[in-house]
Amino acid sequence: MIRIQQMKLKPGHAAEALEEKAAKVLRLLPEQIASCHVVKQSIDARKKPEIWFSYVVDVTLKSGSEEKVIRRCRDTSVSRVTPAPYRFPEPGMEKGTHRPLIIGMGPAGLFCGYMLAKAGYRPILLERGKDVQSRRKDVETFWAGGPCLPDSNVQFGEGGAGTFSDGKLNTLIKDKEGRGGEVLRILVEHGAPSCILYENKPHIGTDILSEVVKNMREQILAWGGEVHFNARVEQLLVESGRVTGVTCTGGREFLSETVVLAVGHSARDTFEMLERKNIPMEAKAFAVGLRVEHPQSLINYSQYASEWPEFLPPASYKLTARTGEDRGVYSFCMCPGGYVVNASSEEGRLAVNGMSYSRRDGRNANSAIIVAVTPEDFETFSGDYRGPLAGIAFQRGLEEKAWGLGKGRIPVQRYGEFAGKPEGSKVQRVPSDFLPCIKGQYTFADLRFLFPETIRKAFIEGMESFDRMIPGFADDAVCLSGVESRTSSPVRMHRQEDFQSQVTGLYPCGEGAGYAGGITSAAIDGMKVAEAIAKRFKI
Incomplete structure (x- = not known):
């Protein structure tokens, strides 16, 4: 595949202009190109009022040698690329007694649960707030002058704090493994517009993001996962330096040797409980x-x-x-x-x-x-x-x-x-x-x-x-x-190279744990934790 960097076109150009410009850069006829795929689109306004769309495109040829075409171009913006798709790891050898527990359904918890459910681990997701539709009604009632509900508000509920935000999806994380691209692909698969795959500053918006979150939850359920709303975690169960499960609102108990803490940056009561349990963490x-x-x-x-x-x-x-x-x-x-x-x-x-x-x-x-x-x-x-x-x-x-x-x-x-x-x-x-x-x-x-x-x-x-x-x-x-005041977590939970806390089986994850900042980086951290769990346990 041939990649062309910084290919500029005037805004408002016709769809076919992209392929025609690519053919011109590569010194080919348009009919010699099999496909022209936009990797990135950004706005170049450095010489305003003259404004351009700047593209990165990947081109495949119907026939002929890509190397010959690249040599003939003598253009530093043209190179050969071999896309490396994201791959979830093969399962490990340790046998788990219980299904993984994931605390919180913001981007980190949602993507961690999604990846584990897709791989067959049938995770159990516990969310202190309500489903996204019920949560939206509570938030709009609050904005109109109603009460602020402690577990159903802009911070808490399905989708996390990012659900009531701009829905920005850009991140500064270096992403050689392709997790960021996979996050965007999954979002598109569940209702986000396809333009987020190539826009330089992609965003969804709170209205679309709510629907995407619901669709991802339904897919987790279809793959055998469980989702429990109104399930605020009140106690972390630990024995001999190992996590054994949690207790939730109403005395409900969930046992597992694998607990993911994806609680978000505003879970202050949870942080207080973790401090009482001597879970290693620090102010940041x-x-x-x-x-x-x-x-x-x-x-x-x-x-x-x-x-x-x-x-x-x-x-x-x-x-x-x-x-x-x-x-x-x-x-x-x-x-x-x-x-x-x-x-x-x-x-x-x-x-x-x-x-x-x-x-x-x-x-x-x-x-x-x-x-x-x-x-x-x-x-x-x-x-x-x-x-x-x-x-x-x-x-x-x-x-x-x-x-x-x-x-x-x-x-x-x-x-x-x-x-x-x-x-x-x-x-x-x-x-x-x-x-x-x-x-x-x-x-x-x-x-x-x-x-x-x-x-x-x-x-x-x-x-x-x-x-x-x-x-x-x-x-x-x-x-x-x-x-x-809620720009990022004021706390960082300690974790080791295998993503576990010093308490075995406890996986601090996402923005609340101090390892992300924004929707995409939190989702990526959730994927990393899911990968770590998969590398450890058999399905």
Whole structure:
């Protein structure tokens, strides 16, 4: 197979133009090409307003020598490739007495269960929340002013926290084994659009992702797996340094010598139980900040240098900065045409997240602008406690202050007021009557005293730096909302090279365990754990 890199075409091109351009690059006639498969498509706007689609394509010939064609091209963008499809390992030799238990049905647990079920291990999946359809009803009721249910909310339930997000699927993980491609292929097989297989920044959107999650669950059941909802794990059973099972809500007991902990980054009560059980884990650095909203038209203009052309998607951005005190500030979970959502999971505490539907057709863009924090920062709310859950105490302290500032609603403030800027201090690109797009009730409030001053100053310094990259980013009327405190797990559970904890048979997995960040990386980690279990046990 011949691969062509950086093959550029104008947006809006005809479908046949791809094959015609490939033939031209390879100095062939179009009829000599058997197939032309898009591996990657990205937008090249470096010389805006001139914009291109840049492709990586794989070409197969009807006949003739690929080597001869490549030599004749004398083009460094042309090479020969041999695709290496993903392969699940052969089963090991150890005999297991019980079926594997998987705790949590976010991306890590779902993909771990899917791979094991497909291989014939008939796993049992335990999810503390509800199925995705029931969960969606609970979340929408909460956003309309109803109660926050502790086990059925934006954080907990089938699909995990990623279900109510932008559904971004890009990852920075190096993926020589092809797990990332397999994740995308499985998602497409269960209802995701095929374009995620080649888009440079693939996303699904919360509406489609919900259906995909349901379809994957039904496939696990068809392969002989079990799924139990409303099954919050209350105790981990351990004997002589080996896991033997778990007990769940209502006293239900599930026995197994193989337990996968894919609990997600917000399972604070589970982390507390694991600390009492002396499961090895530690506090880790993460980041906190505020959701920042701009008109989507402003972001489109900054990235495309013109009003949003019909053939281009709503523009996104990725921004990073270092402050004068060497603290990292960066954008996180950017949602073009999206919404800020109330992502709370505990009474009296308030957290926000960003979400987009598949069309990304909301009027605002939002992202979290977050500041890196380390265990040294956690003393603000953890006092003398220095244990593995110090980051959770820090999160809870911020969320309690946010809840109080908004009196239970999402607190919102204009950036100019938050930064203490004199009125009319700069040219404005965001109109003074600009309003947020929020799922959940909100109110304008004073966010200036939400964070320790070192973090607030770093946030402002980052915003002003980003304004030099995207003019208007730090305009006075830009809307801030908070608190964004669940960017990643504040805990890392220790695990060894075979993916087991020091407790034999216990497999910490995914974002909650501190080994992933986002849907795709969590799914990949779930696959790795499934592979480790398969290498150990017979079917």
